[in-house]
Amino acid sequence: MVETATGDLAVGDAVSGMTGLRLGTHAELVAVPVARLVRKPEGVSHDDAAAALFGGSTALHFLRDKAEVGPGDRVLVNGASGAVGSAAVQLARHLGATVTGVTSTINLPLVRKLGADHVIDYTTTPLSEVAERYDVVLDAVGNLTPASGRRLLTERGVLQLVVAGLGDTLRARGNVQAGAAPERAEDFAHLLQLVSDGHLTPVIDDARVGDGLEAVAVAHARIDSGRKVGNLVIHP
Structure with a gap:
């Protein structure tokens, strides 16, 4: 069990977060400081959690x-x-x-x-x-x-x-x-709670860019086209 500013996290918890200027998440696995993570509310899908932040x-x-x-x-x-x-x-x-x-x-x-x-x-x-x-x-x-x-x-x-x-x-x-917006765990938790409560609906582009690392280039092309709506979500 690891204590964070937004609660305790344990091995096996479903979490959501961002990596800041380190980026590096065009990868199958990524190590993220626990302070940048929050527990995903049970009623929020992984896609919505990824798209909300x-x-x-x-x-x-x-x-x-x-x-x-x-x-x-x-x-x-x-x-x-x-x-x-x-x-x-x-x-x-x-x-x-x-x-x-x-x-x-x-x-x-x-x-x-x-x-x-x-x-x-x-x-x-x-x-x-x-x-x-x-x-x-x-x-x-x-x-x-x-x-x-x-x-x-x-x-x-x-x-x-x-x-x-x-x-x-x-x-x-x-x-x-x-200027740039800060990436704060307490804001992540707040946003995910808004999603859970029905006050925020993450918009996910319905374009099929595919899954896995192969989809990253397709996703960038979609963004560069100027036709993207909301967020693009790529599954591992």
Whole structure:
């Protein structure tokens, strides 16, 4: 039995976690520090546990910790059908915000199902033409700049460049936020509990990329195509 910040773990437990900057999980077996692991709730599938953490921990950090989103806030999620965006829509709604999701035509029904109060089809309504103003604009695509993003903000609004390049990350200040999200075991446990309680539904791309190490290259090709929805999960 090993004691961690989120409870005791024992040999044979089903666990979930991330490896941080060490990466290295394109492998059949990987050694992970126990402090980076949490027990998987019994009612949560392995696929959902795997899909919940990356996008979920990023969205949670930006929305809850950096923007302190709460009831009454108006949140726009750009890229609402991706790994980070699909989690951000649900977490912002769970935190009490009114959520607008930006996505393509084919993914509008999904974003509505995830809980978005309003949707914008970027193929017919570019963000440059949106007249509404938001308390938080979370860009999970990378096509907003500080200038174009600030135009969408209320007087006290915050622009979150989740996938900003190095330049914008270094220059982010004031009402522009960027940078990497921490990977904390307590956040993993919180996200998995939200999944278990039905408040967060991990979105898994239905594209068949295959299983095993051979599927890794196919998965990267799917990501590079720009057509990926939510998360890709590869089985050993």
